[in-house]
Amino acid sequence: MGKEENILEVRNLSVSFKVMDQVSHVVDGLDFFVGRGQRVGLVGESGCGKTTTLKAILNVLPRNAIWEGDVLFEGKNVREMGREELNHLRRKGAGMIFQDPSSALNPVFTVGDQFLTALRYTYDTKVNKKVLWQQALDALSSVSLPDPERIMENYPFQLSGGMRQRVCIAMTIAAGRQVLLADEPGTALDVTIQDQILRLINRLVEEKGLSVVMVSHSLGVIRESTSYVNIMYAGTIVESGVTDQVFSHPKHPYTKALMACIPKLTGAGIAEGIPGRIPDYLNPPAGCRFCPRCPMAEDICRKQKPPRTEAEPGHWVRCFCAEGVR
Numbered sequence: 001m002g003k004e005e006n007i008l009e010v011r012n013l014s015v016s017f018k019v020m021d022q023v024s025h026v027v028d029g030l031d032f033f034v035g036r037g038q039r040v041g042l043v044g045e046s047g048c049g050k051t052t053t054l055k056a057i058l059n060v061l062p063r064n065a066i067w068e069g070d071v072l073f074e075g076k077n078v079r080e081m082g083r084e085e086l087n088h089l090r091r092k093g094a095g096m097i098f099q100d101p102s103s104a105l106n107p108v109f110t111v112g113d114q115f116l117t118a119l120r121y122t123y124d125t126k127v128n129k130k131v132l133w134q135q136a137l138d139a140l141s142s143v144s145l146p147d148p149e150r151i152m153e154n155y156p157f158q159l160s161g162g163m164r165q166r167v168c169i170a171m172t173i174a175a176g177r178q179v180l181l182a183d184e185p186g187t188a189l190d191v192t193i194q195d196q197i198l199r200l201i202n203r204l205v206e207e208k209g210l211s212v213v214m215v216s217h218s219l220g221v222i223r224e225s226t227s228y229v230n231i232m233y234a235g236t237i238v239e240s241g242v243t244d245q246v247f248s249h250p251k252h253p254y255t256k257a258l259m260a261c262i263p264k265l266t267g268a269g270i271a272e273g274i275p276g277r278i279p280d281y282l283n284p285p286a287g288c289r290f291c292p293r294c295p296m297a298e299d300i301c302r303k304q305k306p307p308r309t310e311a312e313p314g315h316w317v318r319c320f321c322a323e324g325v326r
């Protein structure tokens with residue numbers, strides 16, 4: 001059973017993908033927790049398994065995925081939920097804002113139709129259509145979309161990427177979901193729009209007291225919008241703690257390298273500055289996955305996976321060599 005104060009717990013999650021007759025081991029024993037009303041960041045370079053992790057939370061992994069571990073939503077294991085409970089989770093519990101806003105809405109229905117469907121599951125089915133319609137209009141206005149009446153009549157292709165993402169946010173909020181899984185919101189859009197989307201999410205989260213998992217490549221975005229951060233490398237959380245603490249005293253060599261790559265935390269991408277690349281998931285290193293790129297690696301790192309260790313109160317790291325660990 002999960003801890004009461006955590007709305008979401010991911011424990012020892014592993015996800016592999018079967019492709020032809022090969023298996024790639026992507027997510028490897030990942031743990032993280034989200035408290036009620038907490039904003040938690042998940043940072044890591046492209047391909048480290050962030051989207052895969054969010055999909056596991058909603059139990060929407062593709063068919064070729066094999067997964068192990070537990071995802072607890074309000075103490076209930078998502079893996080053990082029946083169809084009804086899963087529908088409830090996706091419609092009322094947790095909503096995902098997808099990385100690519102064009103894939104999130106159904107192209108053959110108008111925004112209004114999709115909104116009504118979403119709201120019908122949330123409220124008593126007997127609530128009259130006019131009331132729901134008005135709620136949708138209010139939600140669209142709350143995400144600063146001009147002319148919500150027109151948008152309700154539009155098909156997704158008639159909207160820009162930024163508008164589509166706002167529509168998704170409005171739906172998540174109006175449906176009264178408690179957890180927002182935001183997968184690089186705005187990254188597919190230009191920088192000013194991305195900034196507006198992030199500000200919008202931060203404002204709504206504050207107003208509604210939502211819990212958030214904010215996924216991003218950008219350390220700047222994470223620093224601004226989260227209170228707790230998980231640093232992810234090749235399918236594992238290598239360091240976690242209060243955002244300010246991790247940013248001011250990074251412990252894992254990977255986190256240190258990330259911080260060193262960016263002279264100013266302006267939200268630039270990461271990883272270009274770290275020599276090497278993420279491992280081949282078909283044949284990942286047996287010990288620490290960062291080992292082949294790590295300047296501090298020792299013999300033990302090649303052989304064993306480092307355990308999750310509390311290096312300072314509330315500041316966790318998976319590394320044999322980090323300060324505070326030995």
Ligand SMILES: Nc1ncnc2c1ncn2[C@@H]1O[C@H](COP(=O)(O)OP(=O)(O)OP(=O)(O)O)[C@@H](O)[C@H]1O
Binds near residue numbers: 024
């Ligand atoms: N359905 C799938 N079948 C096979 N491999 C997959 C599948 N989905 C994802 N992967 C692999 O899993 C790894 C992690 O992918 P994921 O999309 O979770 O990364 P990410 O951290 O979200 O990256 P990005 O920052 O680029 O969005 C990648 O190597 C990807 O190729």
Ligand SMILES: [Mg+2]
Binds near residue numbers: 051099183
């Ligand atoms: Mg992704």
